[in-house]
Structures are given as C-alpha cells and as structure tokens.
Amino acid sequence: MSQSGVDVSPECVSTFNELKLNKKIKFIIFKLTDDYKEIVVEEASENGDWDYFREKLLNAESKSKNGKVGKGPRYAVYDFNYDLASGEGTRSKITFIAWSPDDAGIQPKMVYASSKDALKRSLNGLATEFQANDTDDIEYQSVLAKVSKGLA
Amino acid sequence: MASSQPLTSSVQPTDVYGGDEVSAIILDPGYSSVRAGFAGEDAPKSFISSYYGFHNDRQIFGDDDTHNPLPGMEIRNPMSKDGVVEDWDVAKSLWHYSITSRLVPMKQTDPRTNGLNDDTKDMDVEMEGTEEEEKPLEEHPLLMTETAWNPSKNREKSIEIAMEEWGCPAFWLQRNSVLAAFAAGKATALVVDVGATITSVVCIHDGLILKKSIQKSPLAGNWVSSQIRALWNTSEPKIDLIPHFMIAAKTPVDAGAPAQATYQKFENITDSFRTREEERVLTEFKESVVQVWPGPGRLSSPNPAGTTNVDYVKAQPGRVFEFPNGANQMWNVERMNVVEGLWDEKAAIPIPGEPAVTKGQTIPEMIKASVNAVDMDLRAALLQNVVVTGGTTLINGFTDRLNQELLNMYPGTRIKINAAGLTTERRFGSWIGGSILGSLGTFHQMWISKKEYEEFGAGVVEKRCK
Ligand SMILES: Nc1ncnc2c1ncn2[C@@H]1O[C@H](COP(=O)(O)OP(=O)(O)OP(=O)(O)O)[C@@H](O)[C@H]1O
Numbered sequence: 001m002s003q004s005g006v007d008v009s010p011e012c013v014s015t016f017n018e019l020k021l022n023k024k025i026k027f028i029i030f031k032l033t034d035d036y037k038e039i040v041v042e043e044a045s046e047n048g049d050w051d052y053f054r055e056k057l058l059n060a061e062s063k064s065k066n067g068k069v070g071k072g073p074r075y076a077v078y079d080f081n082y083d084l085a086s087g088e089g090t091r092s093k094i095t096f097i098a099w100s101p102d103d104a105g106i107q108p109k110m111v112y113a114s115s116k117d118a119l120k121r122s123l124n125g126l127a128t129e130f131q132a133n134d135t136d137d138i139e140y141q142s143v144l145a146k147v148s149k150g151l152a
Numbered sequence: 153m154a155s156s157q158p159l160t161s162s163v164q165p166t167d168v169y170g171g172d173e174v175s176a177i178i179l180d181p182g183y184s185s186v187r188a189g190f191a192g193e194d195a196p197k198s199f200i201s202s203y204y205g206f207h208n209d210r211q212i213f214g215d216d217d218t219h220n221p222l223p224g225m226e227i228r229n230p231m232s233k234d235g236v237v238e239d240w241d242v243a244k245s246l247w248h249y250s251i252t253s254r255l256v257p258m259k260q261t262d263p264r265t266n267g268l269n270d271d272t273k274d275m276d277v278e279m280e281g282t283e284e285e286e287k288p289l290e291e292h293p294l295l296m297t298e299t300a301w302n303p304s305k306n307r308e309k310s311i312e313i314a315m316e317e318w319g320c321p322a323f324w325l326q327r328n329s330v331l332a333a334f335a336a337g338k339a340t341a342l343v344v345d346v347g348a349t350i351t352s353v354v355c356i357h358d359g360l361i362l363k364k365s366i367q368k369s370p371l372a373g374n375w376v377s378s379q380i381r382a383l384w385n386t387s388e389p390k391i392d393l394i395p396h397f398m399i400a401a402k403t404p405v406d407a408g409a410p411a412q413a414t415y416q417k418f419e420n421i422t423d424s425f426r427t428r429e430e431e432r433v434l435t436e437f438k439e440s441v442v443q444v445w446p447g448p449g450r451l452s453s454p455n456p457a458g459t460t461n462v463d464y465v466k467a468q469p470g471r472v473f474e475f476p477n478g479a480n481q482m483w484n485v486e487r488m489n490v491v492e493g494l495w496d497e498k499a500a501i502p503i504p505g506e507p508a509v510t511k512g513q514t515i516p517e518m519i520k521a522s523v524n525a526v527d528m529d530l531r532a533a534l535l536q537n538v539v540v541t542g543g544t545t546l547i548n549g550f551t552d553r554l555n556q557e558l559l560n561m562y563p564g565t566r567i568k569i570n571a572a573g574l575t576t577e578r579r580f581g582s583w584i585g586g587s588i589l590g591s592l593g594t595f596h597q598m599w600i601s602k603k604e605y606e607e608f609g610a611g612v613v614e615k616r617c618k
C-alpha cells in the first residue's frame with residue numbers, strides 16, 4: 001500500500017509482466033481512477049515511437065475536486081532502447097516515469113506523488129526511473145541522456 | 153428509552169471516518185503560527201499565532217488578546233528554537249484553542265445518546281464520567297504534521313493527547329517536508345523550508361526522509377528580523393523602533409524628516425511584549441522592503457562593469473518604508489544586506505552578544521551537506537527536484553538567488569526549483585498536502601485507530617508513521 005492508502009490493481013502488474021517478458025508492448029501508461037481509489041492501466045501500446053508516447057503524457061488530464069478538468073499526472077513504464085556511443089551494441093532499459101506537470105492541479109499532484117511508491121514497488125524488474133514535471137523533462141534527448149547515463 | 157434514540161455520528165461504528173461523513177482535522181504547528189482546518193478544504197480555516205500571553209498565571213491565546221498591552225503580560229512560545237514542542241501543557245492548550253475557536257465547538261457528550269446499548273444502571277455511572285470531560289474531537293480523526301527531526305518521545309506525546317485528551321477516533325502523523333514535496337507533485341525531492349525560527353534542508357526519496365540528509369540552521373525569518381534590528385541600531389542616526397501600540401497620533405512628514413507623532417504611555421509593559429510588537433514592525437519591513445540580491449554572484453561580487461554588485465544596486469531606485477510614527481526613509485542596498493547572510497556568512501551583520509554566523513549555516517552550504525549525505529545515484533534527481541517552502545522564501549528574489557547559487561555550486565548539472573506561485577501554497581504547503589491526504593477515501597486504511605492505540609500504546613506511531 002502507498003502512503004495515501006491507494007491500491008494497485010492486479011492488471012498493472014500483469015500488463016507490466018507482459019511488457020517485460022514478450023517485449024511486444026513498448027509502453028504502459030497508468031492512471032488513478034477518477035475516485036482516486038486505485039491505480040489502473042490507461043493504455044498499453046505497441047507503438048515504440050517516443051514522441052507518440054510523449055504526446056500521450058502531454059495530453060493527459062485529471063479532474064479536480066470541483067470537477068474541473070486540467071492537466072493530469074500519470075505514471076508510465078517505457079521499454080527504452082538505445083545504442084551505446086562506444087559502438088558496443090544496444091541496451092534496453094525498462095524505465096519508470098512519474099509524470100506530474102507543474103501546471104496540474106495540486107490535488108492530483110498530491111495524490112499521484114503520495115501513491116507512487118505502491119506502484120513502483122509492485123513492478124519488479126525496473127532498470128531505472130525518473131520524475132518529470134515539464135515538457136523539457138520528457139524531451140527525447142534529455143531522457144536519453146538520463147537513462148543511458150550519458151553513454152548513448 | 154436510550155435505544156429509541158437515533159444514532160449520532162459519535163456512536164456509529166468507527167469505520168466511517170475517512171469517508172465523507174466526518175471530516176478529519178489537519179493540524180500544522182510551527183514556531184510562528186498554528187494552522188488548523190478540515191481535510192478537503194483549500195486553506196486552513198484557523199490560523200493563529202504560536203505566541204501566547206502569560207498573565208496572572210493564565211494563558212492568553214489569539215491575535216486580538218496577545219497584542220493588547222496588558223500590564224504585566226509576558227509573551228512566550230511553547231515551541232523551541234528547533235521548531236519542536238518544548239512546553240507540552242501550553243502546546244496542548246494552544247492547539248486546542250486553534251481547533252475549538254474556529255472549527256469545532258467545545259462540546260460535552262450527551263449521556264442519553266452516549267450509552268446507547270447500556271442499561272439504565274450503567275448509564276448513571278456514564279453520566280458522571282462524561283460530565284466533566286470535554287473531548288472536542290470525538291468525531292474527528294486528527295492528522296498532525298511534524299518536522300523531520302521530531303524526537304520519538306514528542307511523537308508519542310502527540311498521539312497520547314489526541315487519543316486520551318481529545319478523544320480522537322483516529323490519528324496520523326506526517327512529516328511536513330514530505331507533505332510539501334507531495335503537494336509539489338514529487339515523491340523524490342530536496343526540500344528547502346525557510347520558516348520563522350528554523351531553516352531546514354531535507355532529501356526525500358520515494359516519500360521517505362533520508363535521515364542523514366537533514367540539515368538545520370537558525371538563519372530563518374526571525375533571524376532576518378534581527379538583522380533588520382541590527383541595521384536600524386547601527387543606522388546614522390540610530391532608528392528608534394517604536395511599535396504601533398505606542399503611537400497615539402501621527403502626521404505625515406517628508407522622507408528623512410523627524411517624526412511628528414504623539415505617543416501613548418503604558419504602565420508595566422514587559423520586555424517580551426514590547427519585543428513582539430517591535431517584531432511586527434520588523435516583519436512589515438521584511439515583507440514590503442527587503443529583497444534578496446537575485447544573482448548572478450553574490451552582493452559583494454565584482455560585476456562585468458568593473459564595479460561590484462553593491463555599486464550596481466546603489467545606482468538603482470530604492471524603496472520607502474514608513475515607520476509606525478510616520479517617519480519614513482528610503483532604503484537602498486541595505487534592504488539586500490539584511491538577507492545576504494542567508495547565502496554568504498561574511499555578509500551577515502554582526503549581532504551583539506550572538507555568535508557569528510558560520511558558513512555551514514548558510515543555505516548553499518546546507519544544501520551541499522545534505523546532497524553529499526545521500527547516495528551518488530540520487531543526487532542528480534534531487535537537484536532537479538528542489539522544492540521551496542516556508543514563509544521566508546516569499547522574500548523577493550529568493551528563488552532566483554537559490555537557482556544562481558545552485559548553478560554556481562553544481563556547474564553543468566541540471567537544476568530545477570519548484571516554488572508554488574500562490575502565496576498560500578508556499579506558506580501552507582504542508583497543511584494543504586495534509587488536507588488532500590486526509591480527505592482521500594483510501595486514507596482510512598492509514599489512520600491509527602483508537603483500538604490500535606489501545607492495543608499497542610503510544611509506541612505505535614513509531615511503527616506506523618515512518
Ligand atoms: N511575504 C513575506 N515576506 C517575507 N517574509 C515573510 C512573508 N510572509 C511570511 N514571512 C515570514 O515567514 C515566517 C513564517 O513562515 P512559516 O509560516 O513557514 O513559519 P513556521 O512554520 O511558523 O515556523 P518554523 O518553520 O520556523 O517552525 C515569519 O518569519 C514571517 O515573517
């Protein structure tokens with residue numbers, strides 16, 4: 001359980017295991033249900049195009065307490081592949097991303113941040129993770145540098 | 153008779169808390185103020201000073217009464233300079249006041265609805281027991297915030313008060329820095345909190361405080377006030393700090409001209425009362441005139457024009473401050489000098505009788521020490537997730553300067569500072585975070601219930617609230 005008491009639905013784990021094992025799924029986006037009770041899978045995609053994925057995050061929405069729809073945080077797992085600059089082949093890193101745009105409402109930001117540990121702990125086999133809060137943070141080049149620790 | 157009464161919420165099964173029926177109360181105590189309010193609300197309804205009056209063996213709370221020049225009234229504070237409770241009897245009464253004066257009425261349990269399933273014989277006993285007891289929070293779970301360094305005996309004391317004295321059905325303690333980080337959307341963050349009596353830097357990873365990273369320093373809001381006091385004492389001519397309550401009437405005068413005011417005389421005003429009233433004037437100055445040199449560099453650094461930043465600032469327009477007696481004066485680089493010591497120990501104005509500021513107490517050095525105490529792999533993430541909170545960070549230029557100092561200290565590293573644009577979010581970040589958590593339906597699984605407390609004792613907070 002997380003610090004907010006929010007739970008992780010079993011499909012989060014099974015979808016993640018599918019991504020990990022049969023390598024067809026390229027990314028998964030997780031969201032909190034509208035009643036903030038549970039973390040569920042919003043989308044599992046076989047499209048590995050980073051910008052396609054990035055757009056999904058940028059367009060994510062959340063409903064605030066008073067019903068107003070605004071920018072929304074999400075969690076995501078992305079099967080990130082890159083070539084080593086040294087020419088020693090390619091690497092694959094299953095990356096966890098906590099996306100919380102700075103201009104999202106304070107309520108969704110709070111609930112996502114305080115529930116994150118539960119999801120992360122239930123996904124075994126993450127190679128790396130980062131938090132992202134604005135469009136720059138999920139720019140391909142900056143992510144590549146982060147995930148590869150500058151070795152791409 | 154009793155069984156025909158409808159259930160009141162105080163006797164319903166306890167699992168309704170955390171639901172929509174009863175709001176939890178969020179209590180966020182600090183050295184300068186106590187913030188209290190209902191979970192789910194945007195801001196604390198109750199905001200009262202932590203300073204209290206002590207008069208004829210009686211405690212006086214609230215802003216109206218403690219600012220009243222009562223002969224012989226002392227002004228005290230139950231919190232220590234370290235930002236934790238020192239005087240529990242007073243803290244308890246102060247918090248009780250903050251809750252009952254604005255949120256829930258003081259109430260006595262009605263014995264007729266209280267002993268619902270008891271037969272009449274037992275009821276008489278009950279009535280005697282309940283008559284003298286006022287348990288204001290019998291219906292409200294209580295979420296309290298605490299500093300990262302709150303000692304475990306204080307944590308236990310908090311749950312004892314909530315459970316034993318206030319009758320809370322459930323309790324939770326949450327670190328204020330963690331709440332501020334969460335409210336900024338971050339489970340991992342480096343939190344810089346500049347409050348009234350204490351400045352702290354704390355690294356948080358996945359919602360947990362990294363104990364070794366905790367850094368504390370007395371260079372906070374009250375220290376800035378004492379810098380202003382030192383500035384005024386050494387001004388030519390020396391500035392007499394006369395608080396509002398002593399002014400009977402004033403006429404406007406030109407800048408720099410002597411005041412034209414008549415003063416009121418009071419008998420037996422204590423030094424502590426006078427000091428607090430002086431503090432109000434210093435605070436006005438701090439909030440309206442003081443500014444942090446935003447960088448780049450320090451105030452004393454040379455600049456590209458071949459002079460120093462001091463010369464640059466001196467050539468800029470200053471800002472006027474009007475004292476309570478109507479005298480007013482223009483402040484130029486001085487308004488930056490009083491906060492430069494937060495960043496550069498050599499720039500601190502010496503305060504007679506107090507030890508000199510050390511390098512380790514400045515904000516950049518605290519951050520460096522904090523970051524150095526955590527795992528290498530985490531450092532980059534922390535520097536990209538710096539969360540700024542606390543009232544003193546509202547001083548103009550604070551965030552810009554922090555950014556410059558970090559860029560200077562960590563060249564080539566990506567630095568990102570998150571400072572809530574809304575004043576309320578910056579000042580009440582921890583309270584608001586608690587308010588959102590405490591209003592979540594799922595949070596009922598977190599609360600330490602009364603039953604759990606009765607079974608395991610006060611030590612349960614150490615086990616449950618990490
Ligand atoms: N706009 C402002 N400009 C400058 N200083 C301000 C402003 N607003 C508040 N302050 C200062 O911030 C301090 C209060 O901040 P805060 O409420 O974070 O402290 P606290 O939590 O009560 O104290 P502590 O954290 O030290 O226990 C006071 O010193 C006050 O003068």
Ligand SMILES: [Mg+2]
Binds near residue numbers: 182183345347348542
């Ligand atoms: Mg504080």
